[in-house]
Amino acid sequence: MLELCHIHQRYADLPLLQDLSLQVAAGEIVALLGPSGSGKSTLLNIVAGLQAPDAGSVRWDGQDITALAPERRRFALMFQDFALFPHLNVLDNVAFGLVEQRVPKMQARARALQMLALFGLTELAQRRVWNLSGGEQQRVALARALITEPRALLLDEPFSALDADLRVVLRQEFRSRIQAIGMATLLVTHDEAEAREMADRSVRLVQGQLVAAG
Template identity: 65%
Template sequence: MLELLNISKQWVPPTGAPKALLRGATVSVSAGETVALLGPSGSGKSTLLRIAAGLEQADAGMVRMDGADISATPPERRGFALMFQDFALFPHLNVQDNVAFGLVEQRIPKAAARDQARAMLARFGLSAYALSKVWQLSGGEQQRVALARALITRPRALLLDEPFSALDADLRLQLREEFKAHIAEHRMATLWVTHDESEARAMAARGYRLLEGTLLRIW
């Protein structure tokens, strides 16, 4: 279980007074469960995700995984996968090596990692692009590569920020079902940040809205 407990965070603008971005936000996500976070732009949703990932430190509060405090654990040692809106793909690597990257970091032999990457790309309809550079792909194709890379390591927790935003409606529906199956099969605790409430309700067992730094359960 992933737990974010009483997370507080101030945003300090270049000029002016600090602003409370998160005020004691608390949410838990069980293995195999998806929880959605909704809220307007700038409400702190992505900041909460970054704190869960270890990319930012909270001013107060704790991040726990399976009962252990991981607040001070570096991101690379948390066993989480995260995907943000800018995709963060490596421009010098081809598509299959972008997807295989996390496996290689886990010391899986490169040939085996590439085999797994090609199998994952096939599930996302990207087999034809395995040897292409990521900058040759459309925005939607790059997003699918980022999703494949996030899933391939079978992380303990999956942190997603608007993961389907660049995809067309048919592919969004297809990937919803793919994600549901994958999350359940590998029992990943999943935090899903989105502006789309209908998508959130289709994907998540529980949903919270972040307003003025406070998480409010909406279903």
């Protein structure tokens, strides 16, 4: 279980997050709603280990991991711009996380091919990412995130750059794939429809604190 315990964070000497606590169980998708500037992405960065909170802790299965470096948390973070590597083809983009974990490159590529097959992307393996559609890029980004078998998945406005029809398709696809793997998932979004379609429950950031969303 992912737990945020009494998180405090200031921005420009003003309180941004105030005594914020949240639990996300394994296999649960929790949507974090709120307008731009409310602190959603800041909170996600704290969970990922990219930013330290002013006070409070991040815990996994009861263990305090606040001081752990991002790569040691075994969390996967997906950004709205996909963050694929333009100098690598699709196969090596997906294999990248395994190579970083010092899995031999041939073995990493073999596992990446299996992941691409699972996503129906095998025929794209040798393509450069700039030749892919937005939907294809997002599926490659998810495959890359999942191949390292992360304990938690952190999604930061993952579909905001896509057109409306594709967003609907990918929401359903992502939800089914995430649930099949059973990982704790925190979805940051400003889109109420996205939260309803993807999440098991939703919370809203209001003046630095979390309240249950309908």
